[in-house]
Amino acid sequence: MKRLLLAALVAYTPLSMADVTVDVHKVNTQGSGDSIGTVTFKDTQYGLLVTPDLKGLPANSVHGFHVHENASCDPAEVDGKMTPAGAAGGHFDPENAATHQGPYVEESHLGDLPVLIVDDQGNATKPVLAPRLKESNLAGHALMIHEGGDNYSDKPKLGGGGSRLACGVFSQQ
Numbered sequence: 778m779k780r781l782l783l784a785a786l787v788a789y790t791p792l793s794m795a796d797v798t799v800d801v802h803k804v805n806t807q808g809s810g811d812s813i814g815t816v817t818f819k820d821t822q823y824g825l826l827v828t829p830d831l832k833g834l835p836a837n838s839v840h841g842f843h844v845h846e847n848a849s850c851d852p853a854e855v856d857g858k859m860t861p862a863g864a865a866g867g868h869f870d871p872e873n874a875a876t877h878q879g880p881y882v883e884e885s886h887l888g889d890l891p892v893l894i895v896d897d898q899g900n901a902t903k904p905v906l907a908p909r910l911k912e913s914n915l916a917g918h919a920l921m922i923h924e925g926g927d928n929y930s931d932k933p934k935l936g937g938g939g940s941r942l943a944c945g946v947f948s949q950q
């Protein structure tokens with residue numbers, strides 16, 4: 778019996794490292810507020826599987842969703858204006874692509890994620906794939922949820938770049 782249990786445990790232990798989970802909080806110009814849940818990240822053969830478990834978002838809404846450069850959700854001045862989670866900086870862009878084309882284009886910010894879709898109850902639970910990202914890219918950065926959708930373009934302005942609604946920090950490990 779004991780041996781059977783052990784075999785079952787071994788079979789269910791993933792060979793890769795543990796999933797990465799980040800706590801997400803609402804943000805405003807004063808700092809971080811209430812938790813709205815978590816987002817879990819897992820490496821798969823298709824890319825990074827991003828599974829939100831979020832609540833308390835505007836019903837039936839779509840949001841820009843990105844990994845940002847800095848591991849902070851603190852307010853900071855951006856272009857002379859106090860900005861919620863401004864300390865997170867811009868989109869994570871280690872290859873200096875310097876363009877926002879979304880998750881499915883090679884030449885684009887690495888931090889560009891598929892849009893976050895919220896159901897009629899204000900929950901976001903559907904997983905999405907970011908094929909260019911890996912769990913190992915995340916430590917030391919921040920996850921951002923913006924007001925409004927994302928057109929995966931720099932024009933007419935940075936796609937998905939509406940005000941910052943919620944944020945979570947990926948710890949340094």
Ligand SMILES: [Cu+2]
Nearest residue numbers: 842843921923
């Ligand atoms: Cu963003």
Ligand SMILES: [Zn+2]
Nearest residue numbers: 868877886889
């Ligand atoms: Zn971007």
